[in-house]
Amino acid sequence: xPFDPNSSELRRRRFRPIPVRMLVPNMITLLAICAGLTAIRxxxxxxxxxxxxxxxxxxxxDGIDGRVAxxxxxxxxxxxxLDSLADFVNFGVAPGLILYFWQLHELNNGGWIAAMVFAIxxxxxxxxxxxxxxxxxxxxxxxxxxxxxxAPAGAITVLLPIYLAFLGVPMPPATLTAFYTLLIAFxxxxxxxxxxxxxxxxxxxxxxxxxxxxxxxxxxxLLIGYPWHILSAGSVAYLISLPWGWKSYRDQERALAAQxxxxxxPVATQAANPYTAPVADADNDDRPTHLH
Numbered sequence: 001x002p003f004d005p006n007s008s009e010l011r012r013r014r015f016r017p018i019p020v021r022m023l024v025p026n027m028i029t030l031l032a033i034c035a036g037l038t039a040i041r042x043x044x045x046x047x048x049x050x051x052x053x054x055x056x057x058x059x060x061x062d063g064i065d066g067r068v069a070x071x072x073x074x075x076x077x078x079x080x081x082l083d084s085l086a087d088f089v090n091f092g093v094a095p096g097l098i099l100y101f102w103q104l105h106e107l108n109n110g111g112w113i114a115a116m117v118f119a120i121x122x123x124x125x126x127x128x129x130x131x132x133x134x135x136x137x138x139x140x141x142x143x144x145x146x147x148x149x150x151a152p153a154g155a156i157t158v159l160l161p162i163y164l165a166f167l168g169v170p171m172p173p174a175t176l177t178a179f180y181t182l183l184i185a186f187x188x189x190x191x192x193x194x195x196x197x198x199x200x201x202x203x204x205x206x207x208x209x210x211x212x213x214x215x216x217x218x219x220x221x222l223l224i225g226y227p228w229h230i231l232s233a234g235s236v237a238y239l240i241s242l243p244w245g246w247k248s249y250r251d252q253e254r255a256l257a258a259q260x261x262x263x264x265x266p267v268a269t270q271a272a273n274p275y276t277a278p279v280a281d282a283d284n285d286d287r288p289t290h291l292h
Contacts, residue, residue, distance in 0.1 A: 022076050025069035029079065029086050032061035036090030043098040049166065051098050052159055056231070058090040059152045084126050091155035092122025099181055102162055106174040114178040118158060121185035122151050128189075145249050146194040149187040149242070153194075157235040158184040166228040187242070193249035194242060 039054035065083065069075045096115035104111030125148055132138075132147065149157070161177050223230050 022069075022074040022079065024072065025065045025074050026076075026079050026082055028061055028065040028068060029082050032058045032065070033086045033089055035061065036086070036094045039090075039094045040097050043094075043101045046101075048098070048102055048162060052162055052231075053227070055090065055094060055098070055155060055159065056227075058086075058094075059156060062087065062090065062152050080130075084130060087126050087151045088119075088123050091151040092119040092126075095155040095158050096122075096181075098159065098162070099177065103171065103174050103177050104181070107178055111174060111178055114181045118181050118185040121188045122154065125149075125151055125154070125188040142193075142249075144196055145245065146196045148190050148192055149184070149194055150196075151188065153238060154184050154188045156231065157238055160232060160235045163228045163232040163235065167232065192242065193246050195245035195248065 035054045035058040039051045039058070042048075042051035042054060062083075065079075069079060096119040099118075100111055100115040104115055107114070128147065129150075158181055161172055161180060165171050
């Protein structure tokens with residue numbers, strides 16, 4: 001049967017309406033991209049406080065869109081690809097340019113290289129994450145860990161020198177800022193296990209709903225009232241917690257290895273002695289006693 005490009009079935013597939021539940025998370029992701037692009041513009045105009053605030057807003061939206069998609073069952077491959085693009089712009093390109101326009105430009109080409117390496121590291125980090133999602137060789141406990149610092153956390157922590165400058169701390173040398181930028185870039189592309197918390201149950205008991213609401217409102221109020229204090233303390237605490245995630249992963253890896261070796265030990269013993277002599281049954285043995 002010849003192919004008809006104007007067939008009714010093909011037109012139906014081509015113009016099939018997209019469910020609204022799939023549009024909502026994608027709109028949140030597009031809003032996050034707008035925030036990241038606006039942060040770049042604000043940094044070129046020297047309005048660094050608003051630029052950093054736009055990055056924080058984009059990070060909040062990045063944490064919301066995936067949960068909204070799962071909540072309303074609006075996941076799609078298009079949304080996943082769009083989210084990766086948004087993360088590269090918001091947490092790779094934008095923070096690198098903000099740091100460059102803030103101080104790294106004093107190093108000329110050296111500062112631009114540091115900013116560019118950070119942006120490229122963000123893109124590589126996201127590409128590796130997408131490629132390893134369906135890895136069948138990962139152990140079950142590895143689902144609770146990221147490989148390397150995730151892009152949103154890297155973007156928030158790499159701006160720590162700017163937070164401290166907003167608090168009145170003397171601006172560090174540009175060389176030190178470039179070294180710190182490269183350090184965070186290395187942590188993003190490293191194989192360091194980082195606790196993700198994805199498998200932590202988010203169900204809240206009914207008696208704890210109001211305290212949780214009050215806690216969230218209190219945290220948001222602190223973030224609005226003392227943004228640079230909260231961001232500085234959170235960035236330092238996150239960097240300090242990285243060794244704990246590595247230790248937790250290694251402990252579970254050793255426990256799994258010990259369990260695997262313990263389970264395979266009897267099989268190995270049996271395989272090593274395939275010709276074990278049969279034991280005679282004394283009750284059914286009719287041979288003379290001296291032969292027993």
